[in-house]
Structure formats: structure tokens, C-alpha cells
Amino acid sequence: MFLCDIEKENEVMEIARKALLQERQYAQKTYKPDLLMEAATKLQSADFAKNLYEPFDNVTFEGKAAIDLLYYKHLLDKLDESYGKDVQELLAQTYRSIKSIYEFVNIKPLIFGKGIDETILENSIDKVEKKLSVVLNETIDNLFYSLTPEKKIEKYSDRVLPLAKKLVVEHNDPDESLQFSIKSCVLSEVLTKIAFPGVNWSRVKHLSESEDFGLVFDQQKLVDLVETFTTQIDRLSKYLAVCV
Amino acid sequence: MSAIKELYLKEVLPQLKNKRFETKIYTELTKIVSTAYSTNIASDESFCFKFNLPLSSVNNIIKKFKIDPNDLGNAIKKDWGSTLTAMHKDSYYQILLLLVYYGVTEKKELFAKNALMVILLKIWNGRKSKFFKYCDKRIMKYVIGNMLTNRHLLSKYENPVTLLKDYFVPTILKKYGPEVNRDIAKLKRLFEQCFARVRQPFGFNARQNLQTSKPEYQGGLLPLYMKAKEEGLYISVQSVSGGMDGDDTTTGYEEYATTHNRDSIVSKTTDYIALNKSANYPDNFISEVNRKTNVSLKIIESMLSYLHIHDNFDVVQNLIILILSRCEISSTGDICKSSFTRSIKKHVISSKNNEEVNKIQRLIDHILDKFFKEKLRTSFNKYSNVHKIKIRNVIIYALEYNLFKVNCRGV
Numbered sequence: 001m002f003l004c005d006i007e008k009e010n011e012v013m014e015i016a017r018k019a020l021l022q023e024r025q026y027a028q029k030t031y032k033p034d035l036l037m038e039a040a041t042k043l044q045s046a047d048f049a050k051n052l053y054e055p056f057d058n059v060t061f062e063g064k065a066a067i068d069l070l071y072y073k074h075l076l077d078k079l080d081e082s083y084g085k086d087v088q089e090l091l092a093q094t095y096r097s098i099k100s101i102y103e104f105v106n107i108k109p110l111i112f113g114k115g116i117d118e119t120i121l122e123n124s125i126d127k128v129e130k131k132l133s134v135v136l137n138e139t140i141d142n143l144f145y146s147l148t149p150e151k152k153i154e155k156y157s158d159r160v161l162p163l164a165k166k167l168v169v170e171h172n173d174p175d176e177s178l179q180f181s182i183k184s185c186v187l188s189e190v191l192t193k194i195a196f197p198g199v200n201w202s203r204v205k206h207l208s209e210s211e212d213f214g215l216v217f218d219q220q221k222l223v224d225l226v227e228t229f230t231t232q233i234d235r236l237s238k239y240l241a242v243c244v
Numbered sequence: 245m246s247a248i249k250e251l252y253l254k255e256v257l258p259q260l261k262n263k264r265f266e267t268k269i270y271t272e273l274t275k276i277v278s279t280a281y282s283t284n285i286a287s288d289e290s291f292c293f294k295f296n297l298p299l300s301s302v303n304n305i306i307k308k309f310k311i312d313p314n315d316l317g318n319a320i321k322k323d324w325g326s327t328l329t330a331m332h333k334d335s336y337y338q339i340l341l342l343l344v345y346y347g348v349t350e351k352k353e354l355f356a357k358n359a360l361m362v363i364l365l366k367i368w369n370g371r372k373s374k375f376f377k378y379c380d381k382r383i384m385k386y387v388i389g390n391m392l393t394n395r396h397l398l399s400k401y402e403n404p405v406t407l408l409k410d411y412f413v414p415t416i417l418k419k420y421g422p423e424v425n426r427d428i429a430k431l432k433r434l435f436e437q438c439f440a441r442v443r444q445p446f447g448f449n450a451r452q453n454l455q456t457s458k459p460e461y462q463g464g465l466l467p468l469y470m471k472a473k474e475e476g477l478y479i480s481v482q483s484v485s486g487g488m489d490g491d492d493t494t495t496g497y498e499e500y501a502t503t504h505n506r507d508s509i510v511s512k513t514t515d516y517i518a519l520n521k522s523a524n525y526p527d528n529f530i531s532e533v534n535r536k537t538n539v540s541l542k543i544i545e546s547m548l549s550y551l552h553i554h555d556n557f558d559v560v561q562n563l564i565i566l567i568l569s570r571c572e573i574s575s576t577g578d579i580c581k582s583s584f585t586r587s588i589k590k591h592v593i594s595s596k597n598n599e600e601v602n603k604i605q606r607l608i609d610h611i612l613d614k615f616f617k618e619k620l621r622t623s624f625n626k627y628s629n630v631h632k633i634k635i636r637n638v639i640i641y642a643l644e645y646n647l648f649k650v651n652c653r654g655v
Contacts, residue, residue, distance in 0.1 A: 053628060053629075053630050054630070055629075055630045055633055056630075104538050105630075106630040106631060106633065106634055107630060212622065212626050212627065213631070215543075215620060215622065216539055216540065216543050216620075216627070216631075216635060217538050217539055217540060217631070217634075218534065218538050218539070218540045218541075221538065222538075
């Protein structure tokens with residue numbers, strides 16, 4: 001009889017709903033994260049890599065720059081001579097930016113390529129070029145050719161499509177535009193890796209966003225340097241995309 | 245009648261009634277006190293100082309009285325009970341306590357004071373050895389100068405001898421003298437109070453460490469000393485004969501002149517930094533530091549201003565001593581040369597794994613730890629080693645600037 005009275009039933013349900021809400025609010029109010037949870041939250045923002053880095057030194061940077069330029073020599077092998085001067089100038093500006101970033105974050109510059117260090121310069125030019133060419137091919141393979149089509153789309157579509165669209169709008173061949181954009185994107189990744197190998201690039205990115213770093217250092221200056229570097233690398237990668 | 249009183253009346257008082265005998269004993273006590281006083285004043289050991297104990301002199305006093313130490317010991321044992329410590333049973337203290345009693349009852353204040361002082365010398369040595377088996381005078385000086393509040397007893401006295409003579413002797417006699425005058429048995433209380441009072445500045449409020457089961461003192465010199473030691477804080481002892489490491493090689497005129505010049509540079513520059521709370525640094529200097537370190541202008545300004553607080557006096561002084569020593573500066577002329585900047589860069593900023601440079605780092609870190617905690621509400625240790633280097637350099641550039649400003653521009 002009681003259950004058949006819909007109004008009464010709604011009233012009872014309303015009371016029950018209110019009681020449950022109140023209980024939930026109370027539980028939320030009195031909730032205190034346990035020690036492990038609190039520790040986990042703090043660990044998320046902790047900088048564990050802070051003591052892995054050695055300070056910047058000029059001699060290491062000079063050695064790195066010498067080897068990096070050999071990578072570029074290989075990549076720019078087929079560049080149209082008419083672009084030579086512009087590229088050389090852009091390359092010099094890019095390496096000034098790279099040096100400034102290394103100096104700013106005060107970490108020791110690393111040389112790109114497994115098993116490659118300054119001692120490689122003691123070998124003959126042919127031997128060096130051969131070795132660097134192997135490293136570059138392996139890198140490009142890992143970054144692009146070895147990826148499944150899905151992975152390629154996932155990794156590059158965001159950056160490739162805008163550039164390709166722009167080229168198509170400028171009345172370029174759609175297939176060629178797409179190919180050029182892909183090359184440009186992959187090469188931009190390669191050049192960033194050459195400049196900041198291993199964990200160095202992620203360190204630079206971390207510091208340009210870290211609150212603690214920003215509290216003491218001129219973080220905006222670092223952000224500007226990183227932006228300049230990215231623009232320069234984008235421009236360089238477009239030159240390279242034409243000749244690779 | 246108590247056994248001690250009986251012995252005192254029978255073997256001590258009659259002899260002391262003899263004026264010549266009394267003068268002999270008094271002279272002996274005065275000699276001990278004045279030797280202790282002069283050796284302590286001449287020493288730079290601060291509160292690490294240990295007195296040369298006048299054991300033979302006190303032994304001579306016992307002999308002069310022709311008292312059998314066993315008789316004295318037995319009388320004490322009879323009155324004070326059988327649960328006595330080695331200190332209670334020590335004839336050194338026993339005879340001197342009787343002399344204190346003589347001074348108090350016969351209203352011979354200096355006699356009582358000197359006898360009590362000789363008691364305190366031995367108690368001091370005992371407590372000093374117990375709490376500081378190995379005592380570094382440089383650390384002790386830092387603790388006394390920087391870590392004690394103005395109200396702390398030791399900050400009011402320069403050395404142990406003045407502390408004992410000017411504080412403990414009069415206060416103990418004032419408090420317990422009248423009791424002892426009424427009842428010779430109260431000598432025990434006076435003696436135990438001497439021990440307790442001298443021990444207190446070294447360490448108090450002991451808690452047992454549950455892991456080592458050893459007592460850990462929460463107050464007094466010991467915990468502060470250990471803290472300073474852990475943090476590598478100390479005040480360098482500057483002396484003409486001893487270098488930074490305190491070697492005792494003979495000093496020629498040149499070295500003397502160098503040390504003298506350096507001391508004058510150190511004191512002039514440190515005084516300037518510590519006394520100029522609102523020192524202004526030119527914009528181009530701040531921009532230059534910003535360019536070299538990438539530390540933000542705001543933080544540089546804040547750090548520069550923090551360097552001038554008086555609390556940093558000793559750390560700044562030590563930093564300047566170390567920087568001058570690293571750069572081998574012997575006169576103000578060396579600072580005014582353009583090579584000084586290069587020398588700082590080479591010997592202080594870029595130098596690694598060098599004992600002096602490590603000390604410089606520790607001292608700067610001490611300032612920066614405080615600065616980050618007080619001004620930025622964060623921890624200096626959050627920053628990576630490579631960034632700490634940049635932040636430390638701000639302080640080094642500031643010290644270099646002040647050294648140049650004070651010694652070359654004659655501010």
C-alpha cells in the first residue's frame with residue numbers, strides 16, 4: 001500500500017538521496033591523503049635528474065661543434081650552391097644559439113651518435129664520414145622508416161599537415177608537398193638530436209618550464225633562446241629537405 | 245660533632261691561625277690562580293682551553309698541613325656517606341674544600357675565592373675532556389661568536405678563566421657560602437654545585453638515543469659545536485706566526501708584511517660589507533652578474549642585499565680570507581690590478597677539487613641556505629649542482645666587487 005503511493009515514495013527517495021549526498025560531502029571534507037599518497041604527489045614534481053649533469057665547458061663544446069659540422073657536411077652534400085652562403089650563415093647562428101642554451105642551463109655538451117667522441121677526429125676523413133653516415137642513417141631509420149604507418153601518422157601528422165597544406169595552397173604538387181613536409185619534420189628531429197643528444201634536450205625543455213628554475217634564473221631568456229633555436233632548426237631542416 | 249669539623253679544628257684551623265703559615269698557603273693558592281690566568285689569557289684556544297693542573301702544588305699544601313690524606317678521606321666518608329664518587333674521594337678537592345671553609349668562616353674572602361677557583365680549574369678540565377675529547381678552537385670560536393645568543397653565559401666571557409673567576413666563583417660563594425658558614429656538612433652541596441654548574445654550559449637536557457643508547461645533549465656547547473662541525477663552520481685563526489693551517493714555521497719580514505697587509509684588507513672589506521646594510525651596487529655591475537650567471541636581476545639584488553646583514557660577518561670574513569689566499573694577494577695593489585678578476589675566475593670560480601675552494605663553497609652554501617629559506621621560502625638544495633655553481637658565483641662576484649671598491653677606490 002505504502003509503495004504504491006508514488007508521492008510518498010519520491011519523498012522517501014529524496015530524503016535518502018540527501019542523506020547520501022551529505023555523507024559524501026562529509027567524506028570529501030574529512031579526507032586526508034595518506035602519507036604514501038602525499039609522497040607520491042611530491043615525487044611527481046621532484047627533480048631526480050638534477051645531479052646527473054656536469055657543468056658546461058668551452059673545450060667540450062668546441063669538440064662537439066667540430067663533429068656536428070661533419071654531420072651537416074654529410075647532410076648538405078647535395079645542396080644547391082646558390083643556397084650555400086645562406087645556409088652557412090644560418091648554421092653559424094644556430095650554433096651560437098646552441099652554445100648559449102648550453103651555457104645558460106650549464107650542462108656539459110654531448111656529442112651525438114653511439115660510440116662517437118672527439119677521438120674520431122684523429123681518423124681519416126673517409127673513415128669519419130663513413131661512420132657518421134651510418135649513425136645518421138640509423139637515426140633516420142629509427143625516427144621514420146622503421147615506424148608503422150599508424151605510428152608515423154601519430155608522430156608527425158600534427159606538424160606535417162599544416163606545412164603541406166600551406167605548400168598546396170601555394171599551388172605546389174600535393175604529393176611533393178607532403179613528401180617535403182615529412183622530410184622537413186624528420187630532419188628537424190635529427191638536427192635537434194645532433195644539437196642536444198640524449199637527455200640534454202629534455203633537460204632544456206624541463207628547465208624552461210620548471211617553476212623552481214624560474215624562481216631564481218631568467219627563465220624567459222631561456223624560453224626565448226629555445227624558441228630561436230627551434231625556428232633556426234626549422235629553417236635549416238627545410239634547406240636540408242630539398243637536398244636529402 | 246662532624247668528623248670533618250673535628251679534623252678541621254684539630255689539624256687545619258690551628259695551623260692557619262699562624263699568620264706566616266696562612267700567608268704561605270694563601271701565596272701558594274694565589275700563584276696557582278695567577279698562573280692559570282696568565283696561561284689562559286696568552287692562549288687563543290677559546291673555550292677549548294685546558295688548564296695545567298696544579299697537582300703538585302696542591303699536594304704540597306697537603307704536605308704543609310701534615311695531614312694524612314687517608315684521615316681526610318675517612319672523615320669525609322664518615323660525614324658524606326659511603327656512596328661517594330671518585331671526585332668526592334679526591335684529596336685535591338678535599339683539602340681545597342677545607343680551605344674554602346676556612347675563608348668563609350674566618351671572613352677571608354680572597355682566601356675562599358682562590359681555593360674555590362683552584363677547585364673549579366680541575367672540574368673545568370674534567371668537563372672539557374668529557375664533552376670535547378678533540379676540540380677544534382676554530383669551530384669553538386665560531387660557536388661562541390655566532391651560535392650563542394647574547395644571553396648565553398659563555399658569550400659574556402672571553403675565556404674559561406674569566407668565566408670561572410668572574411662568574412662561577414662569586415656566584416657559588418654568594419649562594420652557598422652562608423650555608424657552609426652555618427654547617428660544614430654543606431661543603432658537599434657546594435662541591436656538587438660546582439660540578440653541576442661548570443658542566444651545564446657544556447651540555448644539558450640530555451636525551452637517550454634509542455639506537456646508540458648514548459645520551460644526546462639538546463642544549464649547551466656540545467650540540468652547537470657538533471652542528472657547526474657538520475656544516476664546516478669555523479673562524480680561521482689569523483696569526484702572524486701561523487699560516488692558515490697553523491704551522492709554526494718562523495716568519496720572515498716579507499711574510500709578516502703580507503699577512504699584515506692581508507689582515508688589513510680582510511678587516512677593512514669585512515667591516516665595509518657588514519656595516520653597510522643598504523649598500524648600493526651600480527646597475528652595470530648587476531647586469532654583468534646577470535649576464536654571467538643568468539640569475540634573475542631581482543634575485544641578484546636580493547642576494548647582494550642579504551650579503552650585507554651582520555649575521556654573515558664571520559662567514560664573509562672567512563670567505564675573503566680564503567679568496568685572498570687562493571689568489572695569493574699580498575697587498576691592495578694586487579687587488580687593483582686587472583689581473584685580479586682573471587685570478588678570481590681561474591683560482592676561485594673555475595678551480596675544482598681544491599681544499600680552499602671546497603671551503604669557499606661550503607661557506608657560500610651556508611649563506612645561500614639561509615637566504616633561500618628566509619627570502620625565497622624554498623631550499624637551496626632543490627637546485628642541481630650545476631645551477632648551484634651559477635648561484636654561488638653571484639656571491640663571489642659581489643665579494644670581488646667589494647674588495648675592489650674598498651681597497652682601490654678607498655670607500
